[in-house]
Amino acid sequence: MNVSGFEPLRYPFIRLNFLHQPKGNPYLHSEDETYEKQRLQSAKLTTFASMKRKTIAFQTFGCKLNFAETSAIARKFTESDYNLVDFKEQADHYVIHSCTVTDHAEKKTRAAIRQALRKNPEASVAVIGCYSQLRPEEIKNIKGVDIVLGNNEKYSLFDHIENQKTDRTEKDIKTGKPQVYEPGFSMGDRTRSFFKVQDGCDYFCTFCAIPYARGRSRSASIASTLEVAGQIAATEVKEVVLTGVNIGDFGKQNGESFYDLLLELEKLQGIERIRISSVEPELLNDDIIRLVAGSKKFMPHFHIPLQSGTDRILALMKRKYKREVFEQRVKTIKELMPHACIAADVITGFPGETDEDFLQTVDFISSLPISYLHVFTYSKRPGTMAATMEMQIQSHIKQKRSRILHKLSDEKKGKFYLENKGLICDVLWESDIEDGFISGFSSNYIRCKKPYNVNSINQIEKVVFIEPDQDGIFIIKPYDE
Numbered sequence: 001m002n003v004s005g006f007e008p009l010r011y012p013f014i015r016l017n018f019l020h021q022p023k024g025n026p027y028l029h030s031e032d033e034t035y036e037k038q039r040l041q042s043a044k045l046t047t048f049a050s051m052k053r054k055t056i057a058f059q060t061f062g063c064k065l066n067f068a069e070t071s072a073i074a075r076k077f078t079e080s081d082y083n084l085v086d087f088k089e090q091a092d093h094y095v096i097h098s099c100t101v102t103d104h105a106e107k108k109t110r111a112a113i114r115q116a117l118r119k120n121p122e123a124s125v126a127v128i129g130c131y132s133q134l135r136p137e138e139i140k141n142i143k144g145v146d147i148v149l150g151n152n153e154k155y156s157l158f159d160h161i162e163n164q165k166t167d168r169t170e171k172d173i174k175t176g177k178p179q180v181y182e183p184g185f186s187m188g189d190r191t192r193s194f195f196k197v198q199d200g201c202d203y204f205c206t207f208c209a210i211p212y213a214r215g216r217s218r219s220a221s222i223a224s225t226l227e228v229a230g231q232i233a234a235t236e237v238k239e240v241v242l243t244g245v246n247i248g249d250f251g252k253q254n255g256e257s258f259y260d261l262l263l264e265l266e267k268l269q270g271i272e273r274i275r276i277s278s279v280e281p282e283l284l285n286d287d288i289i290r291l292v293a294g295s296k297k298f299m300p301h302f303h304i305p306l307q308s309g310t311d312r313i314l315a316l317m318k319r320k321y322k323r324e325v326f327e328q329r330v331k332t333i334k335e336l337m338p339h340a341c342i343a344a345d346v347i348t349g350f351p352g353e354t355d356e357d358f359l360q361t362v363d364f365i366s367s368l369p370i371s372y373l374h375v376f377t378y379s380k381r382p383g384t385m386a387a388t389m390e391m392q393i394q395s396h397i398k399q400k401r402s403r404i405l406h407k408l409s410d411e412k413k414g415k416f417y418l419e420n421k422g423l424i425c426d427v428l429w430e431s432d433i434e435d436g437f438i439s440g441f442s443s444n445y446i447r448c449k450k451p452y453n454v455n456s457i458n459q460i461e462k463v464v465f466i467e468p469d470q471d472g473i474f475i476i477k478p479y480d481e
């Protein structure tokens, strides 16, 4: 459904429990590991359960965008006569929202199909999303798959499942050109929602299949986006994460800009915290950084895709910036917000990356106040320019470089944590309980914990950072004014 046809969501009857975690995704500017700890779909209806007849289970792979979209798709079922169940449970229908960003992501889709059929050999299985979009025939030929829908068609999954023939002899395959824009947001445990504000990408970086899988960059108008934001604001959610493929590109086709959207969101009542997921370095301009620096609502937490620390490799990747632009962004952020968290994506093993290029990347990252890295090992994606490049890097070299970058990331994180020791910060407590502790994130995205207290759930508390524990979670004490 496109934006003009968007209907207000009716979720008061729905409680979504996200049980799995979005995985890092370099090409979608994947968020942090901790966000990645943020569960997936497998939602449960808490009311009218007895009136429901059919059961459906969702499994989502890939980026936060997929997760936000799964929630929107799942709502159509819960508003009808379906019960949402965990993917590990027996269901009448299984839906796999796929990702194609790496080989590994595709393997996970195939494993999920097998898992579903083991649980219920009679179930119908639908595969939707990026993998379906790019290689529908490959999925169609997997035994037990009944429906394959691309990124345009996935929003009509409900109709496809409802209209399924009982004998299911014919497979239902639909993959048109991805061009609709469908808004969406996830509802987790009251605390945080991933809010889709943009889709697609016009950049065609040479390693990335996303523009082929998700189509050109598009978004709704600011007015329509604010309407959906208002629906999130009407819930108990305290924190919203703005999500998209290339969110800095928001509004391009409407003569609007991402900065204009942020200005409006800043005024929105009912959402206390907003995080901006990754923004391309050249789009993360000083206006945006200054807005965040002067805002109580936008969190001092940035995610900037670097991908390589050499201009030579950046050019081969067809990235739109030189490393100095990235450096400048990091420095401006730290000048205005010394304790801001800055995460950076880096890909290692891109074709032609020499030892010298790699060492330059390591030196460049070492020289900057980056808080931690998302490290991705280059994976050849069919249909992309980089897949046909000569000088593909051998696997063992990629693995070795990846280990070095992970170690560098750990060092960076340790340093960032030390810089925060003794500081005062706001933490939003979440609902999970582990070993008698409750955990949450500080405004600058440090995971904290304290002894469990049910009254703290979904509350923002001013705390003092004491010390990280052995798992890297900061122990805090309440701030005593």
Ligand code: SF4
Pocket (backbone or CB within 6 Å): 026, 027, 028, 029, 201, 202, 203, 204, 205, 208, 209, 210, 211, 245, 246, 280
């Ligand atoms: S083409 Fe480049 S900018 Fe666009 S999604 Fe892929 S990596 Fe990001």
